[in-house]
Amino acid sequence: xxxxxxxxxxxxxxxxxxxxxxxxxxxxxxxxxxxxxxxxxxxxxxxxxxxxxxxxxxxxx
Numbered sequence: 001x002x003x004x005x006x007x008x009x010x011x012x013x014x015x016x017x018x019x020x021x022x023x024x025x026x027x028x029x030x031x032x033x034x035x036x037x038x039x040x041x042x043x044x045x046x047x048x049x050x051x052x053x054x055x056x057x058x059x060x061x
Contacts, residue, residue: 012019038057044050 014022042053044053
């Protein structure tokens with residue numbers, strides 16, 4: 001029985017980092033601008049203030 005030759009359908013012309021960069025840019029374009037939590041440290045005087053802030057944040061998204 002003869003081994004069949006390996007067939008190459010296409011080639012990758014870019015490095016893995018270039019492909020990863022393109023994937024990240026595409027994901028950023030598809031994601032809405034207001035998605036996720038705001039970055040940073042937030043301090044609240046009371047737990048009620050935190051609850052109110054969190055509720056408003058969820059309502060916006």
